[in-house]
Amino acid sequence: MIDTASNPDFLNAFLQYIATILNKSENTVKEYNYDLNHFLKFIMHHFGLSNEENIKDINIKNMSIDTIKKIQLDDIHAFLFYLTNTYHSKSATRARKVASIRVFFKYLTNKERILDKDPTIGLETPKQEKRLPKYLSLENSQKLLETTKNEIGEFKERDFAIITLFLNCGMRLSELVGINIKNIDFSENKMTVIGKGNKERTIYLNKACINAINEYLKVRPHEGVKSDDRDALFLSKRKERISNRMVQEIVKRELAKSGLDINKYSTHKLRHTAATLMYQYGNVDIRALQVLLGHQNISTTQIYTHVENEQVRNAVESNPLANM
Numbered sequence: 001m002i003d004t005a006s007n008p009d010f011l012n013a014f015l016q017y018i019a020t021i022l023n024k025s026e027n028t029v030k031e032y033n034y035d036l037n038h039f040l041k042f043i044m045h046h047f048g049l050s051n052e053e054n055i056k057d058i059n060i061k062n063m064s065i066d067t068i069k070k071i072q073l074d075d076i077h078a079f080l081f082y083l084t085n086t087y088h089s090k091s092a093t094r095a096r097k098v099a100s101i102r103v104f105f106k107y108l109t110n111k112e113r114i115l116d117k118d119p120t121i122g123l124e125t126p127k128q129e130k131r132l133p134k135y136l137s138l139e140n141s142q143k144l145l146e147t148t149k150n151e152i153g154e155f156k157e158r159d160f161a162i163i164t165l166f167l168n169c170g171m172r173l174s175e176l177v178g179i180n181i182k183n184i185d186f187s188e189n190k191m192t193v194i195g196k197g198n199k200e201r202t203i204y205l206n207k208a209c210i211n212a213i214n215e216y217l218k219v220r221p222h223e224g225v226k227s228d229d230r231d232a233l234f235l236s237k238r239k240e241r242i243s244n245r246m247v248q249e250i251v252k253r254e255l256a257k258s259g260l261d262i263n264k265y266s267t268h269k270l271r272h273t274a275a276t277l278m279y280q281y282g283n284v285d286i287r288a289l290q291v292l293l294g295h296q297n298i299s300t301t302q303i304y305t306h307v308e309n310e311q312v313r314n315a316v317e318s319n320p321l322a323n324m
Helices: 009-020 026-046 065-069 073-087 091-111 138-149 156-169 173-177 207-219 244-257 267-281 286-293 298-305 309-317
Strands: 190-194 200-204
Touching: 009 026, 009 091, 026 073, 026 091, 073 091, 138 156, 138 244, 138 267, 156 173, 156 207, 156 244, 156 267, 173 190, 173 244, 200 286, 244 267, 267 286, 286 298
Parallel strands: none
Antiparallel strands: 190 200
């Protein structure tokens, strides 16, 4: 649940708008709520409307819409500087907050018509460093699967199925947690999941995935399962839908047992791994990879077209002028 009790009415109206009209997921709405809370608390401090020393302790419940009308582009720039100077926020974090602020003011200007002019006009998105995604090598991926498969315990089939789906399908954490048994088509070897922005997409399952799921279903509890979670594929010890945190803990544990760096790899890095291995070894077209990963823009997918440093080295060494 999203805590909106301490929000001013105009902020809650915006959150309802993006949830119902823009169809944003609960996690996305939470991010908007967090970002805009922080921004509005800063504005109260920036305009001298609060005596709280700690900006995050400021109460914005009774914040006036007249205060919003006074916000200029320079005030937004001051917020971004505050994030950099106080929290040493990365450019990606500041870029997300800029996106939240931009959508918020667009709503107030164009939908509610509360503002005559949108103060975010001319607001630039902080330039982000393009970093290659971290991923497991093929050898380390095989090692992780072997370690999980040879695990001893009550949930070994479940955990092996989780790791198998991550490494073969490149799905997001939320997509895996949200899998329902009824959405798996075993005759067509595919399933539907709810991706980013509440968009439904199809994920095709290879033999390894089908086998892992079937082995888990043989031991998956049926009695005593929480009524709301009876159709959930992956269950916790308490016989309810497994949580994001539990899956993260499973992945972390299996990575550690495989001798892999838990500070370097995570559930999302397994998604990177699946995409990278498919691109490097499967001769997958970039457009097909975009659909498979559920990316809205192909520019997001193109990060996986990187090649290993050794391949770059070999390309240079193969230059006919290399021995001159």
